[in-house]
Amino acid sequence: MNSDSTLIVAFCCEHCAYAAADLAGGLRMQYPSGIRIVMLPCTGKADPLLLLRTFEEGADGIMVAG
Amino acid sequence: MIVAEQKTIDEVKTLLADARKVLVIGCGTCVTVCFAGGSREAAILACSLRMASQLEGHARDITDVTVQRQCEWEYLDQAADQIKDAEVILSLGCGVGVQAIAERFPNAWVVPGLNTKFMGLPTEQGVWAERCAACGDCVLGLTGGVCPIARCSKSLLNGPCGGSEGGHCEIDPDTPCGWQLIYDRMEKLGKLELLMDVQPPKNWQKARDGGPRKIVREDLKLHHEE
Known part of the structure; x- marks a missing residue:
């Protein structure tokens, strides 16, 4: 599987992991284009329905970071 | 619920x-x-x-x-x-x-x-337990608010039976004996003497045994003028 065509959705907590991703961007760090970062107000918001719908819409994998 | x-x-x-x-x-x-x-x-x-x-x-x-x-x-x-x-x-x-x-x-x-x-209630997060069997003729007034119909495995009106062991029912050690619960509560409330009355057989016709049930409230029905 090509890493660029693999779609990974990363649900990141606004207060920690998203800030880390922001910092990574600021430092011009590279990561595959198939990774999509979605900010959540808290990873407690990552309920089963959100994860199921993400897979249903075509994600190959999900990362929850918080 | x-x-x-x-x-x-x-x-x-x-x-x-x-x-x-x-x-x-x-x-x-x-x-x-x-x-x-x-x-x-x-x-x-x-x-x-x-x-x-x-x-x-x-x-x-x-x-x-x-x-x-x-x-x-x-x-x-x-x-x-x-x-x-x-x-x-x-x-x-x-x-x-x-x-x-x-x-x-x-x-x-x-x-x-x-x-x-x-029909029951949540006893803790993620746990629900049966409390009412809809018997149609409530006896909770006789038993201190603990239902012998729903909570005794045999629905006895004069319990407990010989299968009550250490406060648990013989069907399962995780099932409290309904009659032990009744006895303990009546004792705590100082009303043990009420349990001396022997209850007659229950009229189960008011429960499901009498067939499908229905309540008709004439005072609430809409009566159309003829």
Whole structure:
């Protein structure tokens, strides 16, 4: 599987992991284009329905970071 | 509340057979608060079924809607268009909800997504226990508010029986003896002498044994002028 065509959705907590991703961007760090970062107000918001719908819409994998 | 739990997804898929257009209908009352068939569960089940059907190579049109109470036709009417449009209605209501849909929509094919278990209450987060058996002739006034019908495995009116061991029922060490609960409570309330009255056999005709039950309140009925 090509890493660029693999779609990974990363649900990141606004207060920690998203800030880390922001910092990574600021430092011009590279990561595959198939990774999509979605900010959540808290990873407690990552309920089963959100994860199921993400897979249903075509994600190959999900990362929850918080 | 009425307490229910979801059927397995395999059983649900069997009930849906090869239907192409399915409506999952949740209920916003009892089964919402016991996390079996509310809007969240309806949406999750619909999503799971859609993905399952895609994986099996025959994508179905599966949508979901939740009404406030499936057991009242007026609420069901709000989803009438969706109900009439679906090939199969998967009800996440209790057994009353399923039948309310069948009665209100004579042409709808409705199947149950839940197993309705009992009337009870949550005793702790994630645990529900039976409390009422709807016997039709309440005896809680005799037993200090602990029901011998629902909580004694034999529904004894004069207990406990010889199967009560250390406060537990012989059917299962995790099941408290209903009559031990009654005795302990009456003792605490200083009303043990009330248990000296031997209760006569109960008239079970007022329970399910008397056939389907109905209440008619003439004072509430709408009387049309002739």
